[in-house]
Amino acid sequence: MASSSGIMFRSMSGRTALKLFGPNSKVQIRFRSLVIPIHRKPLAKYGGRHTVTVLPGDGIGPEMMAHLKRIFTFAHVPVDFEVLDIGSRDLSDSALDNAIIAIERNGVALKGNIETKFDDPQFKSRNMELRRRLDLFANILHCKTVPTIPVRHKEIDIVLIRENTEGEYSGIEHQSVKGVVESIKVVTRQKIEQIATLAFDFALANNRKKITAIHKANIQKLGDGLFLKVCREMAETKYKDVKFEHMIVDNASMQLVSRPEQFNGGILLMPNLYGNIISNIACGLVGGPGLVSGMNLGKKYAVFETGTRNTGTSIAGKDVANPTAFIQAAIDMLRYVDEPLHADRLTTALYNTLIVKKIHTADIGGTAKTSEIIEGVIDELKQIFDKEHVHYF
Ligand code: ATP
Numbered sequence: 001m002a003s004s005s006g007i008m009f010r011s012m013s014g015r016t017a018l019k020l021f022g023p024n025s026k027v028q029i030r031f032r033s034l035v036i037p038i039h040r041k042p043l044a045k046y047g048g049r050h051t052v053t054v055l056p057g058d059g060i061g062p063e064m065m066a067h068l069k070r071i072f073t074f075a076h077v078p079v080d081f082e083v084l085d086i087g088s089r090d091l092s093d094s095a096l097d098n099a100i101i102a103i104e105r106n107g108v109a110l111k112g113n114i115e116t117k118f119d120d121p122q123f124k125s126r127n128m129e130l131r132r133r134l135d136l137f138a139n140i141l142h143c144k145t146v147p148t149i150p151v152r153h154k155e156i157d158i159v160l161i162r163e164n165t166e167g168e169y170s171g172i173e174h175q176s177v178k179g180v181v182e183s184i185k186v187v188t189r190q191k192i193e194q195i196a197t198l199a200f201d202f203a204l205a206n207n208r209k210k211i212t213a214i215h216k217a218n219i220q221k222l223g224d225g226l227f228l229k230v231c232r233e234m235a236e237t238k239y240k241d242v243k244f245e246h247m248i249v250d251n252a253s254m255q256l257v258s259r260p261e262q263f264n265g266g267i268l269l270m271p272n273l274y275g276n277i278i279s280n281i282a283c284g285l286v287g288g289p290g291l292v293s294g295m296n297l298g299k300k301y302a303v304f305e306t307g308t309r310n311t312g313t314s315i316a317g318k319d320v321a322n323p324t325a326f327i328q329a330a331i332d333m334l335r336y337v338d339e340p341l342h343a344d345r346l347t348t349a350l351y352n353t354l355i356v357k358k359i360h361t362a363d364i365g366g367t368a369k370t371s372e373i374i375e376g377v378i379d380e381l382k383q384i385f386d387k388e389h390v391h392y393f
Contacts, residue, residue, distance in 0.1 A: 051081075227271050
């Protein structure tokens with residue numbers, strides 16, 4: 001049945017079951033095996049293909065994007081890369097503006113990390129500006145131990161949800177008199193409610209048993225106090241079925257490295273800066289910066305990158321970086337644009353390369369080069385296509 005807002009399917013009972021497309025139709029967002037409790041509007045698809053903004057960034061970013069392009073081309077993934085350079089080679093405001101316009105147009109981006117110079121106080125982090133101007137209010141990571149990757153703590157499974165646009169990252173700093181600097185942390189009830197709602201809905205949608213809010217409300221009584229108050233209010237009023245706890249950030253850091261299993265099956269809900277630090281600890285627990293991908297999500301756009309957001313400048317061009325986190329980010333992006341078949345194929349190819357064949361780079365105790373993992377993935381894709389009787393050329 002056609003309607004002005006798309007095609008409807010009717011269930012046996014005659015009730016409308018699904019709207020396929022149209023101005024009011026919405027797509028359920030998936031992140032790995034998890035459901036994100038936000039729907040997105042359909043993205044523009046020209047000739048059946050998606051256009052994704054690609055920001056290679058600095059360090060290992062450009063070589064990783066080249067590898068992804070090769071994998072996508074081999075696997076006939078219907079995604080075109082619109083590449084824009086806003087790395088340290090072009091730090092102009094117009095480059096940043098163009099990148100933002102491109103993401104607004106395409107709705108989705110894949111991104112390497114952009115180096116931020118320490119020595120110019122006027123220069124705003126490009127990474128931060130993107131997240132702020134596109135209102136990518138949530139950063140979501142799933143830190144889960146990967147079989148065959150050597151780690152100290154077995155069986156980690158923690159989701160991290162971090163506020164991504166305010167707090168210490170507001171970038172408001174000044175030197176009132178020489179030797180005295182004021183650095184302003186801005187937090188708002190609106191943003192805290194937004195991130196907490198996402199976390200609680202996420203817990204319900206994915207049956208995650210507990211939310212732990214991380215804060216330093218014993219010292220930052222107003223700012224972190226508000227964060228804790230809002231999270232607690234929501235737990236007590238709207239989300240009584242989700243177990244809620246809170247933990248001071250220093251203790252949470254210690255607990256994560258000594259007894260991380262206590263957070264298994266749960267969600268860490270964090271303001272911006274603590275979220276950055278805790279995310280790096282959690283990624284370290286499951287194998288380091290080369291393994292975990294991260295999703296930056298807003299109401300309108302999504303940007304996919306690595307979980308720890310490193311540039312890897314010291315290992316760039318050496319064919320040693322672990323490409324897994326970038327491949328995972330690309331898979332997350334494919335799920336977001338609703339290409340589950342391609343996402344599943346790539347997941348299987350990566351799984352077989354990394355876990356079945358144990359092709360590991362040096363960061364996780366192996367000797368393989370980046371290119372050997374990429375070849376491994378392409379080899380696995382060939383076998384998947386053979387099994388599916390798809391003819392590749
Ligand atoms: P920078 O000069 O920007 O600090 P770096 O390479 O010295 O660059 P980071 O980018 O902060 O440092 O990365 C932190 C550490 O993680 C480095 O030791 C880096 O080599 C390592 N690292 C980052 N990404 C990867 C990756 N994909 N594979 C393996 N190691 C990585």
